[in-house]
Amino acid sequence: MAGEKSLSGAAELFKALSATSRLLILSALADAPSSVSALVGATQLSQPLVSQHLRLLRGINLVTATKSGRETIYALTDDHVARVIQDAIAHSQES
Template sequence: MHEELRAAAELFKALSSESRLTLLRILADGPLSVTRMVEASGLSQPLVSQHLRSLRAAGLVAVERSGREAHYSVSDQHVTRIVDDAVKHASEG
């Protein structure tokens, strides 16, 4: 059980940034390039790339490359539900 709690804590660490939550919500609709995520989020390209690295390291997003183009997607739909539930919970309080 201790290992499961450690893994859950790591997940919440990865989700502790408003910018990363924003990117996950944007990706919930389907795979996008960094350029499209920059447009949709209003974040700078370096910041989007930095947060995507963190999300990839946590196993929350995947990348598929086609030539020079890279498209990112949510790795696990459970994460999308966690984010949606957290936003809903926060707005009810």
């Protein structure tokens, strides 16, 4: 059985994944690393909202940020989150 620390970390992950906007951003990043402006275009969310969600996602280590000239490129930290999202979507579509 998982320890309390592991369960607490999993609960934080599920809290982060509980917002549709964050799932949109993470799904877009699962396709390819992107800048804020590309994420705004892909998700149709406002720039301030995308930036706010990215700050939260970076804080819990789901997303990394790399400077590229004047832009910051965001990417998933690893593929685990993409798989969790894909599994959750598949599960929600089951009858």
